[in-house]
Amino acid sequence: MNHREEVTCKILTEKVKKGVSWQQVADLIGKSKEWTTAGCLGQMTFTSEQAEKIGELFDLDENDVAWLQVVPYKGSLPESVPTDPLIYRFYELVNVYGTTIKSLIHEEFGDGIMSAIDFSMDIQRENNPAGDRVNIVLSGKFLPYKSY
Known part of the structure; x- marks a missing residue:
């Protein structure tokens, strides 16, 4: 385990101990709950001011x-198929619908990718009488492949 992973473990331990929500952490630093959570889990770089508040x-x-301000190694999942049921469903979603998503994006935009750098995400509860739903919006800039 590297030191950044140790910091993530400390954050998670204190979060549970103090009963703090990710939204409360996000409000503290003035960012979205999605980006803040990713940062606290070791996937984003905080500014000095943000890191101090989190600290x-x-x-x-x-x-x-200081470690919260270091550019992290991106990728929080194991290299094999994830076993956590919720994360596995995203793996399954991409496995089943990945080629459909790719085909529809290429048809609409051309040959390119959706950026995960120029990107935002919004996760909301959607009330539904048949059972609440998870509404996830992923928004990434389209980056066309260039000819050279």
């Missing part, structure tokens, strides 16, 4: 706060 909230030391 105070989660009782992190100055070394931990």
Whole structure:
């Protein structure tokens, strides 16, 4: 385990101990709950000001706060098929609908990709009498492949 993973473990431990929600952390630093959560889980880089606030909230030391400001290694999933049921459903979704999504994006935009860098995500509860639904909106800039 690298030190950034240790900082993530400290954050998660303190989050549970203090009963803090991701929305509360996001409100503290002025960012979306989605981006803030990704950052606290080790996938984004915080500014000095953001890292200090997170450090105070989660009782992190100055070394931990410094690690929150280091560009992380991206990719939080294991290299094999994920076993967590919720994460596996996203794997399954891409496995089943990936070629459909790719085909429809190429038909609409041309040959290219959806950016995960120039990107936003919104996760909301959608009330439904048949059972509440998870509404996830992923919005990424289209980046066309260039000829050269």
